Amino acid sequence: VIVVPAFAWKTVIDTFTTALGIAERVAFLDGVAAGPRPADGGVVTTVVFPQARESAGDWEVDPVEMSAAGRHLRPYGLVRLAQVHSHPTTWTGHSPTDDERAFSHQPGTISIVLPGHALTYPGRGDAGVHLRETDGWRELAHDEVGDYVRVVPSVIDHRRWR
Numbered sequence: 001v002i003v004v005p006a007f008a009w010k011t012v013i014d015t016f017t018t019a020l021g022i023a024e025r026v027a028f029l030d031g032v033a034a035g036p037r038p039a040d041g042g043v044v045t046t047v048v049f050p051q052a053r054e055s056a057g058d059w060e061v062d063p064v065e066m067s068a069a070g071r072h073l074r075p076y077g078l079v080r081l082a083q084v085h086s087h088p089t090t091w092t093g094h095s096p097t098d099d100e101r102a103f104s105h106q107p108g109t110i111s112i113v114l115p116g117h118a119l120t121y122p123g124r125g126d127a128g129v130h131l132r133e134t135d136g137w138r139e140l141a142h143d144e145v146g147d148y149v150r151v152v153p154s155v156i157d158h159r160r161w162r
């Protein structure tokens with residue numbers, strides 16, 4: 001399972017929605033791996049926004065920018081845990097280009113698609129969560145998502161006014 005602190009999820013949405021203009025946006029969720037395989041998941045510590053070519057209906061990260069966006073991984077002992085990108089409409093499926101351009105094709109890789117340019121502040125339940133299996137990508141059923149992606153509180157405050 002990939003554990004996503006609420007702060008990290010919020011950072012993705014805030015940045016997607018405050019970027020100049022309305023376009024599909026992309027980010028990567030990096031963190032500490034829970035095991036050697038992508039399917040082992042891990043804990044997200046870092047959100048990365050690559051320099052991408054982003055338009056109303058498409059996005060692409062060229063190989064030079066992709067490698068720049070991964071340069072911090074080894075020095076900090078992190079791995080890329082998931083990709084998040086936004087779609088213009090409520091459709092959160094994986095397009096053929098999404099299948100092709102995902103950051104990894106190793107089984108167990110997770111790709112998250114947010115609807116409506118993320119303008120409605122979608123939560124995990126609104127997202128399309130896609131799992132790479134040996135023979136291709138599969139969108140997880142709603143009740144499966146919790147086994148793969150979990151959003152946890154970043155702050156819990158028990159203080160009371162007296």
Ligand SMILES: [Zn+2]
Nearest residue numbers: 085087095098
């Ligand atoms: Zn897409």
